[in-house]
Amino acid sequence: MNEIFPASRNLSRSSQDQSLVLRSTYKTSPAITICASFFRSFMPVSIYNKSPLDEPIPLIVVEGFLGGAGALVWGNFQDYMNISCEQPRRVIFANVGPVSSLHDRACELYYAMKGGTVDYGADHCKQHHHLQYGRTIDEGMYPQWSRDRPLHFLGHSLGAPTITKLQWLLSTGFFGNREHPDMILSVTSISAPFRGTQLVYALGEREDAAPAVRPISIGSAIAKVVHLVSFLSPYMPKLLDLHAESRSLSCREVSFSSLLEQLRKSEWTESRDAANFDVTFLAMDEREAYSEGLVNPRTFYRSHVACMTHKIGLDTNTHAPSLGFLLTLPLYLTSRIMGSFNFCLLRPIPSFLANIPYSPATTITPEKGPHTPADAHQRGLNEEYWANDGIVPVFSQWHPLDCSSTICRHYIPSGAANGSMDESLAKLKPEPGIWHVHQIEDAHHCSLAPRWSGTTRQKHFWEAMGRWLGNIDDDVGLIRVGFYF
């Protein structure tokens, strides 16, 4: 697997230079650390920029597609995350739409923290034909959230691109000029579909006509359940809250015949403002065309990449899951489908296929059978496009944008028996403005989160997570009191 996870994939010379600058900027010495700690103890709280109670900076958890059970499912990971902390870190589960688009989820995430009426933006709503305003949140979960009081974020699956979408919106001034991408101090992703997933096509999205969905498909069935739940939302338990107010789909707003029409063909699911479209490669290319997802120089990024497959193709880079994963049968089956997916079916051709230059090695000869030019391109794709965790291909879990268009560092897996991160890596000094990509071998989409099963791997992950967040808090303290700038 090492060839698909090279030790370093920092791209351009300028990117390398930039990361070097950042590294030198944050270099510290024990003497400075001791001095900073001493002076920090005399600092007024308003300068040190922690909460009034001087608590560790809270961690916001953003769940993935169909998520929303919070601590009920995630379990007691906090016990392990706080092992190395003097003071327990507060964890806040963000309440966002479990099936909403990335844009809508990002807006809901912002207002869940700050409070107020959810505003999806006039232009966005005009383009996508839903109401501009959603629910009103009387009291945000962290109303003091600002550039001076930033927060840590962790996203599982679709939760992670929700966070990077929010940071993108903050950088564009979507929420006003007072807000800033620095408000997101760190981003930790677990099995995130930053760059889409071929699974969405297997579930029903049309390969040649996204966002259209095949009428007889799992995706279409999910859409029908979503509409039924939305229609009956006034009588549904809180656990089934879909945040669909702006869609006007409840029985108090639309007729039964309107529901039947949506069950026949869902305007929401088959729009470009839906979670399923957001994880297509077409949507990925549209986002990346204007560099959405570029790193913010003062945010700390770390991605955790799960992989449950190994290479099986002789003259291709296709993958298949190990038989041990038969115990998680649904993921085993989806992993098999993804591991042999034919990317050549996609129209328009995704940029990662279209950008592969022709070469004798990738050109198909007549004796190998009739193929389209796209087939030839596919032969040039690396195996990370087929390697997967049952839901997301490996290349998509790395980070937004191609390695040549962002700043990243990929770490070779440790080979630890429990599949956890290498201890030496876990203790690495935090470094902002660069994606640190960690691979987890023999792991599926839910091995680390969301379901707590108390495995050694989960315990090690959360312990390392606690140490990493603590180190960032310490670094931020040093920077803010003026030792570095």
Ligand SMILES: [Zn+2]
């Ligand atoms: Zn929307």
Ligand SMILES: [Zn+2]
């Ligand atoms: Zn990379």
